[in-house]
Amino acid sequence: MANYHGRKSLDLGLLEIETKINALDLKILEVFEDTFSSFYEKDLEKSKKVIKNDYLINKSSLEIENNSIEVIRRETPLASDMRKLTSYMFVSQELERIGDYLSGICKINLKIGKKPFITKFEKIPKMEAIAKNMLKDSIKLFSNVPEEKKAIKAARKIFSQDDEIDYLNYQVQNDLIKRMSRDSKLVEQGTYIIWVAHNLERISDRANNIAERTIYVITGDSGAIVPYELEE
Amino acid sequence: MIKQKIKSQKKINKSSDNESNKIINFSDPVLESINLNVLYGKVLAVKEVNIQVPKNKVVSLIGPSGCGKSTLIRCFNRMNDTIRIARVNGQVLYNKRDVSDMDPAEVRYRIGMVFQKPNPFPKSIYENVAFGPKVNGIKENLDEIVETSLRKADLWKEVKDRLKENAYGLSGGQQQRLCIARTLAVNPEVILMDEPCSALDPISTDRIEELIKDLSSSVTIVIVTHNMQQAVRVSDYAACMMAGEERIGELIEYGEVDQIFGNPKDKRTEEYVTGRIG
Ligand SMILES: Nc1ncnc2c1ncn2[C@@H]1O[C@H](COP(=O)(O)OP(=O)(O)O)[C@@H](O)[C@H]1O
Ligand SMILES: [Mg+2]
Numbered sequence A: 001m002a003n004y005h006g007r008k009s010l011d012l013g014l015l016e017i018e019t020k021i022n023a024l025d026l027k028i029l030e031v032f033e034d035t036f037s038s039f040y041e042k043d044l045e046k047s048k049k050v051i052k053n054d055y056l057i058n059k060s061s062l063e064i065e066n067n068s069i070e071v072i073r074r075e076t077p078l079a080s081d082m083r084k085l086t087s088y089m090f091v092s093q094e095l096e097r098i099g100d101y102l103s104g105i106c107k108i109n110l111k112i113g114k115k116p117f118i119t120k121f122e123k124i125p126k127m128e129a130i131a132k133n134m135l136k137d138s139i140k141l142f143s144n145v146p147e148e149k150k151a152i153k154a155a156r157k158i159f160s161q162d163d164e165i166d167y168l169n170y171q172v173q174n175d176l177i178k179r180m181s182r183d184s185k186l187v188e189q190g191t192y193i194i195w196v197a198h199n200l201e202r203i204s205d206r207a208n209n210i211a212e213r214t215i216y217v218i219t220g221d222s223g224a225i226v227p228y229e230l231e232e
Numbered sequence B: 001m002i003k004q005k006i007k008s009q010k011k012i013n014k015s016s017d018n019e020s021n022k023i024i025n026f027s028d029p030v031l032e033s034i035n036l037n038v039l040y041g042k043v044l045a046v047k048e049v050n051i052q053v054p055k056n057k058v059v060s061l062i063g064p065s066g067c068g069k070s071t072l073i074r075c076f077n078r079m080n081d082t083i084r085i086a087r088v089n090g091q092v093l094y095n096k097r098d099v100s101d102m103d104p105a106e107v108r109y110r111i112g113m114v115f116q117k118p119n120p121f122p123k124s125i126y127e128n129v130a131f132g133p134k135v136n137g138i139k140e141n142l143d144e145i146v147e148t149s150l151r152k153a154d155l156w157k158e159v160k161d162r163l164k165e166n167a168y169g170l171s172g173g174q175q176q177r178l179c180i181a182r183t184l185a186v187n188p189e190v191i192l193m194d195e196p197c198s199a200l201d202p203i204s205t206d207r208i209e210e211l212i213k214d215l216s217s218s219v220t221i222v223i224v225t226h227n228m229q230q231a232v233r234v235s236d237y238a239a240c241m242m243a244g245e246e247r248i249g250e251l252i253e254y255g256e257v258d259q260i261f262g263n264p265k266d267k268r269t270e271e272y273v274t275g276r277i278g
Helices: A008-040 A044-075 A079-112 A123-144 A148-160 A162-182 A184-219 B069-076 B104-110 B125-135 B142-152 B172-184 B202-215 B228-234 B257-262 B267-273
Strands: A225-227 B004-006 B031-040 B043-053 B058-062 B086-094 B111-114 B190-194 B220-224 B237-243 B249-256
Touching (some): A079 A123, A079 B267, A123 A184, B069 B086, B069 B249, B111 B172, B142 B172, B202 B228, B220 B228, B237 B257, B237 B267, B249 B257
Parallel strands (some): B043 B249, B058 B220, B190 B220
Antiparallel strands (some): A225 B004, B031 B043
16 A cells, blocks of 8 residues: 555655645735735725635635545545645635635725725724734644644634634624614615624634644544533 | 634543553453463564454454564464464463363364465365365255355355366465355354455455455454555454564554544554554
């Protein structure tokens, strides 16, 4: 069997996919920057570019999935290798979804267009900073695969920011709904901005998933992570 | 998705030499070794193996070459008796009876064995299968026994019109199935297989694997294999053996097959199943 007679071709396969994931990581972080700079600055051209280039992210994600399937088929890997490969597929899909959320924000930007913003943006930049950190940290965790203790510590740090972003999202919704119910002229843009906050919350959730996956790759134990709700 | 956090109590250990990694207790094991040590001359080859084999399950023995898999499997039906310099200390129990107190011939037909290279007798196909029952004094219904055994071994259709032909005329895969039929003819409770497919082509290997799965509803099978995927496909439990610096083989981990190949507890097992060692 391939994996019995030597790991060379398996290791090469893993390396090739990891390289592609790293490239996708960088791409997503770049798109993240572009999305928000184009949003605050009302740079509609940049937003259009993000939307137009989203297909590239989808393409790399599919490529990672296909490469992983190919290596699984060819090498019939076991244990941690198998977990790695299935996680590559999972994480590439998470990254692809994050790309969708970002291009969603760009679409909203186009809809708002050149009209002045109805808000000064206090909470959304905070959400943006948290989501970006969570994303960066989880990507780093996934590609570095540190030893177990370090990984759990890093994952905890990522998960701990989740509550804050949820709360900010709730506040954005609340504030805007109140204002919209008083002034119907705010309804259109108010709804759009609620979507921006929502997308940021979703991005942070995907970042959580990536961190969670890393713990699974390392420990092999999907029970190493339990939902809050199940703990007393 | 619901919010997640890491379970703090959960201690995951990938440490070596954890006793609990090696032990599974079954209520009614067919085979059991207790503090088993095997020496060849003065050299200790296998050390302190404690393992239980459950009834009508398939247990695979895995591990790098020379770690003592063949040595261990041979203890189960006293095949080491045939190796002059081999000395077995400790106990092997077959249904709670010490095999060393049993008649070796009885041990070997209750616990049959299939080897790496098919080893039919230079006789007809029929005689190969009828051999065991004849030795055991069975004179009646031989035709029926031969047919049933060949059917169970998935060989009947291919040989039913050439039962009188010499077994050597069969292909390697057919010869191996004939050896399985020969073992089955005496109604064994256990079949030991030491790398039964390593001399076979992939298609014959597939057929033997299918056969193992079919047989496991009524016989207990212990199989030594170097093929990890084969172990995953056919077995319920897997036992990983390893020889350390002094080249003495030990059992290092025993568990359900999904756990051994999906999430081994001992890092040496992980390294072996992922091809990092061995
Ligand atoms: N007949 C024998 N005489 C002397 N040493 C033997 C004999 N059979 C096996 N050994 C030794 O016992 C150890 C375990 O061998 P074996 O049980 O054949 O391992 P495996 O089947 O895992 O490859 C090895 O070091 C081997 O050299
Ligand atoms: Mg051997």
